Amino acid sequence: MSQSPEPVRSEPVGLAPAILETPNRARILARLRSRPTARGAAIALVILIAAALFAPFLAPHDPYDLAALSIFDNRLAPGTQSMDGPVYWLGTDSQGRDMLSAILYGLRISLVVGLSATAAAATIGTLMGLLAAYVGGAVETAIMRLVDFILGFPTILVALILLSATGRGVDKVILAIVIVQWAQYARIMRGTVLVEARKEYVEAARNFAIPGWRIMLVHLLPNALAPILVVATVQVASAIMLESTLSFLGVGVPITEPSLGLLIASGFEYLLSGEYWISFFPGLALVVLVFSINLVGDRLRESIDPRRR
Template identity: 40%
Template sequence: MRTWLMRPGAAFGAALLLLQVIAIVFAGLLAPYSPTTADPLHTLMPPSASHLLGTDVYGMDILSRIIYATRINLLVSITAVAGAFAIGVPLGLIIGFYSGIPSAIVMRLFDFIQSFPVFVLGMALVSVLGQEIWNVALVLAILFVPVFARLVRAEVLSLRQRPFISAARCSGATDRSIMFRHILPNAMTPALVQLSISVGMAILLTAGLSFIGAGVRMPTPEWGLMVSSGAQQLILGVWWVSLFPGIAIVLAVLCFALLGDELRILLDPRRRHR
């Protein structure tokens, strides 16, 4: 693990993740102002000593909102992906191990979910459930369940025909024992790698839904919502309102993309020395 963390990609990704964890845990200490208190006397102020990243159209401090938005964006994304992982992995194991009509129905349901454009389906679900933070997490979890289930199912279809599975059957192992003791541990690598990548994708989707008005609502500090509110002032030369939250999104997604790629190398010995 120490050698893995010395790799440039892993080290940079871990450093970015550490910064985000610090922002989540110590947001109240790091933020110089309240993230939701408007100040009409200091609207659209450029970066200065009093407001390091400037203020938005409501006079709210952008740095404070970015710090608090880290908590919302990451917790929503991680919760959604963790829920999708917890549902998708066992589901993929079952439909991969047992073929038949029920498995075919589940796969067609996945096809139905994934046939919709992500933002269209996300907007539809949020409009039904309501624009609340945890409803956004629920929507993201629904979108990611097919991803994990398909990955695990593909691995199970390959593993269940292997000689060691036949040997386990001959020794009297039950289907449950074969599934959870022999197949699942060997089918987890793609799902674990996808776990990190999906968090980055969930951050983008959370920000994207808020940007188009289908995510959280003002004055909740959220990166996509901040970019959206600042986009209207770009034509006036007010660049800081959108730029800094956009950079925060880029760094957060880059963090999990790097960690996902490095995790793939860590879990695949054939690629460690490439």
């Protein structure tokens, strides 16, 4: 009946619907597994997370138990046997602390800071971006100018200023990371929601007088979440890096809860005297952790983006 019937679209176009339809989820995971590098990175990541999780069972020593430390064991090279019997596989630091145990516990703190900061920043940023895109007007201007302001400064500088005002502490480091990172999510979320909100199902919801908060949370949020999840994986790595940097500079976590960055810092003064292991092994753990998170995150983005298939 139509003079020129429009072709029926066989597949939804655009990033979001392609990701979200359930059959694709299995395909994304399959594709993720099929790449050897990504698979290696994923395995390394799982091992590191498991090591951090089970640190109390895996660590030969308790690095927090000062009574167990023997000052005579200080700065022993990797593989040295202690006077009490056990071997320090990764050496000891200037307090005679077993480096392997310190790294396992340090990994815990780094991961806790990275994951909780990312979770909080992603939640705040996502909601802010959603609000900016859907409500528009003055709300959008206010939120997005704040985002521009935060992103206009180097992250490390903002975090340094914040921490010099608040002082050290795991919670304060997390807060500083959230403040500098939420803006990224807000910007991405706003863009995705602007595209998504133009779709007719949103118009349909408005035409049923569905309240705005419900359109945002029930309709837009689940459909705009995919890019956020991908960015969040990579942002975990950058949060861990930021925490390590801050701790290395001495404004991050307190000495009583040493993260990887603080361990690196504690061995820094001995580097030139040839006692490399105090800084090197925590550094290696940090590099492997960040590198594997980034690889998995990149791979995830590639599997999700239909243009890169």
